[in-house]
Amino acid sequence: MESKRTIKFNSVTQALHAQEILAGKAIRSKLVRTPKLRSESGCGYTLVVNGDITKALDIIRSSGIRTAGD
Amino acid sequence: MIYLDNSATTFPKPASVRKAMTEAVTQYGANPGRSGHSMSIRASEEIYKCRSRAAKFFGARSPDNVVFTLNCTHAINIVLKGLLHKGDHVVVSDMEHNAVIRPLYALKERGISYSSAKISVENSDETLASFRNALRDNTKLVVCVINTE
Numbered sequence: 001m002e003s004k005r006t007i008k009f010n011s012v013t014q015a016l017h018a019q020e021i022l023a024g025k026a027i028r029s030k031l032v033r034t035p036k037l038r039s040e041s042g043c044g045y046t047l048v049v050n051g052d053i054t055k056a057l058d059i060i061r062s063s064g065i066r067t068a069g070d
Numbered sequence: 071m072i073y074l075d076n077s078a079t080t081f082p083k084p085a086s087v088r089k090a091m092t093e094a095v096t097q098y099g100a101n102p103g104r105s106g107h108s109m110s111i112r113a114s115e116e117i118y119k120c121r122s123r124a125a126k127f128f129g130a131r132s133p134d135n136v137v138f139t140l141n142c143t144h145a146i147n148i149v150l151k152g153l154l155h156k157g158d159h160v161v162v163s164d165m166e167h168n169a170v171i172r173p174l175y176a177l178k179e180r181g182i183s184y185s186s187a188k189i190s191v192e193n194s195d196e197t198l199a200s201f202r203n204a205l206r207d208n209t210k211l212v213v214c215v216i217n218t219e
Contacts, residue, residue: 012103016118017133031114033106043104064132 007047007057008034008068015045018060018067025059027051034068044068143169146215150174156181158210161201163189167215174213189216 009015012031019029027049034044049056060067073081083091094116100109102117121133130136139145146169154160154177162170164186174184187204190196201212 012114013118013121013134016115017122020118020122031111045103065134 005049005053007049007053007060009045009047010066010068011043012045014065014067015047018063018065019047021059021063021065022047022049022056027056027059029056142215146170146213147173150177150211150213153211154180154182157208158182159206159208160184161204161209161212162186163201163214163216165189165216166213170213170215 007018009018015031019031022029028051029047029049032046032048034046047056057067075081094113098109098112098116100107100113102110102113104110117138118133121136121138124130124136125133128136137145137148139148150160150170150173160174160182162174162184166186174182178184185204185206187200188197190200205212
């Protein structure tokens with residue numbers, strides 16, 4: 001998985017919430033389980049973003065959703 | 071039998087509920103929020119949709135503020151035992167369900183107190199006054215889960 005287009009979350013709820021917010025801004029993403037080797041906290045989920053990752057991160061953070069490592 | 075115990079659980083369940091439950095069990099009955107396969111993701115998405123609708127319905131700030139519990143008693147216990155500390159006070163009605171009174175009574179051992187406000191069935195102003203009068207400086211919670219039995 002290309003790390004530059006991915007955003008990690010600690011829970012599936014946060015990931016799905018972020019996906020919903022991004023979809024509202026016409027940014028598509030795919031929800032996948034965070035690969036174990038790269039996970040820092042265990043059970044996490046990752047959004048693979050189809051678009052500008054910096055913009056996606058800004059949108060997610062300004063919506064109050066925490067990403068893994070925040 | 072004429073079933074009248076709907077405050078315990080509804081019967082019969084609406085057709086839409088039976089349909090949704092059957093679909094969940096037969097088409098995506100996997101563990102949500104744990105795996106990466108399609109059934110698990112689908113289960114997670116359905117739960118999230120429910121969480122999101124509940125948030126909108128109750129005016130919660132975000133779906134993240136919705137917590138699903140086993141039942142009302144479980145939820146009440148989480149609130150009471152999670153929020154209250156020694157020295158706190160709670161106001162309840164004089165018609166409370168056991169799910170409220172029993173844990174509160176047990177919490178007295180931890181230094182938590184409570185007062186019962188009288189409910190006047192025919193006079194809501196009197197009821198409000200009763201609740202107002204029961205409030206103290208250390209009141210942390212007002213709980214009202216009326217016993218329907």
